[in-house]
Amino acid sequence: MLRFAATVLLVVLSGFGVQSTQAQTVKEARKVESFDLRADRTGLDYRVFLVHPAEPPPPGGYPVIYMLDGNATVPMMERVIGANPQEPYGSAVIVGIGYPIDGPFDILRRYRDLTPPTPPEFIPPSRDGASIIETGGRDDFLTFVETQVIPAVETRLPIDPQRRTLFGHSLGGLFSLYVLYTKGDLFQTYVAADPAIWWNGQAILGEQAAFLERSKGEGVAHGTALLIETSGKLVERPLPPADAERLKRLRSGQTGREVAATLATVPGLRLVFHEFVEESHGSMLPLAVADALGFAFGRNPD
Template sequence: MLRFATTMLLVALSGFGVQPAQAQSVTAETVKEARKVESFDLRADRMGQDYRVFLVRPAEAPPPGGYPVIYLLDGNATVPMMEKVIGPNPPEPYGSAVIVGIGYPIDGPFDILRRYRDLTPPTPPEFIPPSRDGTSVIETGGRDDFLTFVETQVIPAVETRLPIDPQRRTLFGHSLGGLFSLYVLYTKGDLFQTYVAADPAIWWSGQAILREQAAFLERSKGKGVPPGTALLIETSGKLVERPLPPADAERLKHLRSGQTGREVAATLATVPGLQLAFHDFAEESHGSMLPLAVADTLRFAFGRSPD
């Protein structure tokens, strides 16, 4: 398991512009001494498919109220990134963080097609972008089933294994995962206390998330959000276009137009009681910002501003 975690660290970081040489200081032995990385598979009751849950146990004893916990979507990629940030000898208070990655039973960092389905609302065909390979069928509409899986199976599985503080849960997502993170805040905001939406795909399905946002804003008038609710939105500044036929490239550009995380953050600044932070990675792309956003998530989960 430790060899797997270290291998995944190198794979995940190299996929986002960080060279393996930069990660070589974290070896299997140093991880072993500091924190315990394990994984287990869960079959989702509603979808009938297996997911891989990555669980990082702190070396230190739990605080009086239980460990704070950070749930990372795309866990195959993001858990190794987070462990790189925490390191073998984490400074206080980061060593007390339980890290949970929700991923897939695969060897690579991402299961692109399954994450499309798990993180999106039902999407009309005219709003579905061209697939990366030009032939795969993109299925959508599984976000409510996935949210139920997280709430009723993943969280209980973690909390039966470790003493967790249920008032210190953080959810991180990037891209479609960032969109999902906002959806959870808007519709079931008491499930987590801290949310991070890294470059959220606000454009998805004709910006359908803005309807849930409007309903959230209406419900929040006067009463605000549950005490202690915090949200970090981060965006990237450099566009890296994937190679597509001209017609597909133009269509994708049109689909991705409209509001971004920046405009959403400005709108949510009016929500009473919401502890809101915004950070723009002006010199980073959608992909290269991911390990930086993961690092910011650790700091934000402990009440500290992103760098």
């Protein structure tokens, strides 16, 4: 697994601001642009962060890593890559799919975009106890990624369409599994970091069963790879006792570990499972981002 360098260089993204002279050097080495797209199906606005490598493209085009929660995860990835990237990581195009906000996460938007329609009894209490959580937008979001984000990136840079990676954490990890199960040829490499298998009464396991049935015999497309990572420490959210108990019940059941064990039977799938024993759901995120870079280039976590 790639670890953070002792001297962390911050990339300059639109909305994040220049932090130092070193940061300016990173910006000049790996050009970063951001642009907004309005989803055709929903009319919702998104912000796409696109990192251009400084070096010329390989003969087949650049490999590309698409990162959900891009406002937060693209800066993490650029810290990993650094100002003087180790070969071959400098050739990676990084695409963050995020939101037109100043902060790292749009919690309510990601609930909608990354989930199936979810009955109220399966929706956890909101963080502030008052916000209404909307769900059910994952197919609209997947269509947006496939028909608008990917074409927008591939008109700007020469991309190798056989070297696409999708990274997601938590609900994003759940979404990554959903894409693999239902439209697996859209990406070749998938990273599901602490996927929220529990969501919607573990409904993803039904989609997993259908995927397993389809995969019998022929397996998956050549070169398909999946990295599942989980955290080892539970950090309880401060909630009233009744809400805390309800959340605990909702989050029970299978985790990424059990899913990885089940998917190990899929013919042709390069599957790797890794647990961050000493990390929590939140603290593992930058480490999972670092692992995603190596995994996209064929390297397994340490």
